[in-house]
Amino acid sequence: xxxxxxxxxxxxxxxxxxxxxxxxxxxxxxxxxxxxxxxxxxxxxxxxxxxxxxxxxxxxxxxxxxxxxxxxxxxxxxxxxxxxxxxxxxxxxxxxxxxxxxxxxxxxxxxxxxxxxxxxxxxxxxxxxxxxxxxxxx
Numbered sequence: 513x514x515x516x517x518x519x520x521x522x523x524x525x526x527x528x529x530x531x532x533x534x535x536x537x538x539x540x541x542x543x544x545x546x547x548x549x550x551x552x553x554x555x556x557x558x559x560x561x562x563x564x565x566x567x568x569x570x571x572x573x574x575x576x577x578x579x580x581x582x583x584x585x586x587x588x589x590x591x592x593x594x595x596x597x598x599x600x601x602x603x604x605x606x607x608x609x610x611x612x613x614x615x616x617x618x619x620x621x622x623x624x625x626x627x628x629x630x631x632x633x634x635x636x637x638x639x640x641x642x643x644x645x646x647x648x649x650x
Contacts, residue, residue, distance in 0.1 A: 547639065575623055
């Protein structure tokens with residue numbers, strides 16, 4: 513009787529373990545948020561603006577692509593995996609009188625690197641990067 517009880521408990525434990533710890537649970541983790549910040553106008557070229565907030569499975573990476581900048585080439589995004597750092601690309605475009613708000617659509621790709629160093633796109637999301645400029649006395 514004890515052997516049967518142990519066998520049943522072992523089976524239940526294995527069933528619970530396999531159903532609660534699926535290896536694919538973390539693969540669904542792909543969260544990326546819109547980015548909004550207010551900065552002074554006329555920043556220095558190549559200065560850091562901020563970081564896009566994201567959460568992703570540690571076995572995968574994010575690649576960022578600016579899709580539709582409102583002001584052509586105002587920002588750049590460091591595309592090294594997992595950074596999401598936004599930089600001033602063209603400082604002349606950060607003029608409050610000309611562009612009080614700089615807004616860009618950014619597509620974020622969830623990728624996995626293959627053994628041949630190519631990437632496989634698993635998913636993508638489009639976010640909005642909004643930079644509000646503060647007017648400074650001239």
